[in-house]
Amino acid sequence: MxxxxxxxxxxxxxxxxxxxxxxxxxxxxxxxxxxxxEGGMHSRNKLTAxxxxxxxxxxxRRSLRNGVRTLRSVLSDASTSPHTHLISEGDLLGLNRQAPxxxxxxxxxxxxxxxxxxxxxxxxxxxxxxxxxxxxxxxxVRGPFLDxxxxxxxxxxxxxxxxxxxxxxxxxxxxxxxxxxxxEAAGELEQSKATLxxxxxxxxxxxxxxxxxxxxxxxxxxATAAWQVYSALRSRLAQKLRIKPSPETVALADRIRANATxxxxxxxxxxAASQPPGELVARLxxxxxxxxxxxxxxxxxxxxxxxxxxxVGEAGVGKxxxxxxxxxxxxxxxADVLIGHAFEMRGHLPYQPLIEALRExxxxxxxxxxxxxxxxxxxxxRLLPELRVRYRDLTSPAGxxxxxxxxxxxxIELGEARRQVLSQRAAGRIESEAIKFPNEQPTLSxxxxxxxxxxxxxxxxxxxxxxxQKSEGLLWPLSFQGDSYASxxx
Numbered sequence: 001m002x003x004x005x006x007x008x009x010x011x012x013x014x015x016x017x018x019x020x021x022x023x024x025x026x027x028x029x030x031x032x033x034x035x036x037x038e039g040g041m042h043s044r045n046k047l048t049a050x051x052x053x054x055x056x057x058x059x060x061r062r063s064l065r066n067g068v069r070t071l072r073s074v075l076s077d078a079s080t081s082p083h084t085h086l087i088s089e090g091d092l093l094g095l096n097r098q099a100p101x102x103x104x105x106x107x108x109x110x111x112x113x114x115x116x117x118x119x120x121x122x123x124x125x126x127x128x129x130x131x132x133x134x135x136x137x138x139x140x141v142r143g144p145f146l147d148x149x150x151x152x153x154x155x156x157x158x159x160x161x162x163x164x165x166x167x168x169x170x171x172x173x174x175x176x177x178x179x180x181x182x183x184e185a186a187g188e189l190e191q192s193k194a195t196l197x198x199x200x201x202x203x204x205x206x207x208x209x210x211x212x213x214x215x216x217x218x219x220x221x222x223a224t225a226a227w228q229v230y231s232a233l234r235s236r237l238a239q240k241l242r243i244k245p246s247p248e249t250v251a252l253a254d255r256i257r258a259n260a261t262x263x264x265x266x267x268x269x270x271x272a273a274s275q276p277p278g279e280l281v282a283r284l285x286x287x288x289x290x291x292x293x294x295x296x297x298x299x300x301x302x303x304x305x306x307x308x309x310x311x312v313g314e315a316g317v318g319k320x321x322x323x324x325x326x327x328x329x330x331x332x333x334x335a336d337v338l339i340g341h342a343f344e345m346r347g348h349l350p351y352q353p354l355i356e357a358l359r360e361x362x363x364x365x366x367x368x369x370x371x372x373x374x375x376x377x378x379x380x381x382r383l384l385p386e387l388r389v390r391y392r393d394l395t396s397p398a399g400x401x402x403x404x405x406x407x408x409x410x411x412i413e414l415g416e417a418r419r420q421v422l423s424q425r426a427a428g429r430i431e432s433e434a435i436k437f438p439n440e441q442p443t444l445s446x447x448x449x450x451x452x453x454x455x456x457x458x459x460x461x462x463x464x465x466x467x468x469q470k471s472e473g474l475l476w477p478l479s480f481q482g483d484s485y486a487s488x489x490x
Contacts, residue, residue: 004075007140028070043092108140134178204236213226215252218331230252298335339360
């Protein structure tokens with residue numbers, strides 16, 4: 001007995017012993033498909049009501065017998081052996097599950113049950129559901145369930161087809177979603193794009209699949225392809241449903257348009273420099289595990305859990321490439337990414353990574369004041385002095401006011417101390433060399449000795465005391481620098 005193979009995800013195809021079968025009666029093919037998909041044994045009354053609901057019972061029975069005769073003929077199954085494909089037990093009909101039978105739905109259903117037990121994150125145990133099995137199951141999908149196969153008589157069979165289409169549509173969505181997510185998390189962006197393209201082929205109106213595909217195109221720097229996906233989706237929604245894309249999809253399209261506009265406005269660069277990170281030299285190879293870990297941390301971050309990741313390794317192993325790929329992926333998913341660089345060599349500004357990250361972020365805004373209130377812009381001006389040029393009405397940071405008051409107090413104390421020292425010197429009670437106030441101002445001593453960390457002005461340093469002597473309870477261990485101190489001392 002030959003193998004009976006049915007493929008029903010798409011236009012129905014039936015093979016027996018390697019030969020594709022054709023059916024003289026369409027309802028005979030419908031009967032075979034129904035028995036294969038539903039399994040088990042079914043009463044003849046049920047089958048006649050399913051396929052010939054408008055016929056008289058006697059005529060319906062006759063039609064069913066003709067259908068069974070046709071099936072036995074095409075399956076070369078005229079014997080009554082228990083090993084035949086089509087079996088009859090009294091008033092019941094069904095397919096013999098002991099006979100060799102392959103149904104594409106069985107393969108997809110098995111993988112679907114396994115996928116339901118896993119989240120959209122990559123499975124840690126490949127034994128749970130090998131991705132190859134999922135990929136193989138989806139290669140069996142050629143379209144919707146029984147695509148284009150109808151009896152056209154408003155029969156219960158057509159209603160059953162609609163029900164099955166909805167059911168399998170939902171299951172296939174889960175499988176495409178899981179596979180594309182796992183591929184994307186593993187850094188296999190090209191494979192993920194192919195999966196999403198297949199998803200859209202069977203569900204052209206899926207905004208979720210379209211958005212995911214748009215983000216992947218954007219992640220590898222192909223804003224044109226991302227926009228084409230959006231345009232095609234918008235046209236299909238308008239033609240089929242007479243609706244517009246959702247606000248989430250429109251917002252993503254706006255970001256794609258802005259990305260393309262910014263690229264056109266950039267100065268010309270060398271071909272190598274202008275290539276997006278995902279297209280440098282070759283696709284990311286051998287970093288699937290590391291990329292997957294970064295994606296997992298990103299997902300935890302989106303759930304409100306702060307994350308910190310340190311990428312370490314020998315020089316030249318691909319740390320920078322991995323970081324660039326992940327940053328492009330995160331940006332395509334709507335993340336606000338700030339980038340700053342730190343170096344081991346000397347000569348760079350303090351807080352350089354923060355300054356670099358914040359400066360690039362604010363320069364990308366037409367109106368940074370829309371992001372932050374004046375209070376916070378004033379605080380940021382400590383690190384980004386250009387903000388005070390751009391916004392001249394910014395108030396001084398809160399700390400600056402405190403420092404100003406401290407300077408005022410210190411200046412008053414210094415002035416009083418100078419008056420007392422000069423008075424005592426005039427009275428001859430301290431050595432004339434103890435404190436020098438020469439016409440030329442000397443080199444400054446370290447301000448931290450005063451217990452203050454002040455930014456040096458390097459223009460009008462304060463005089464210093466050559467020795468520390470205690471006179472009438474006055475101790476001078478301090479040394480300051482700056483215009484205000486110099487003017488007070490002079």
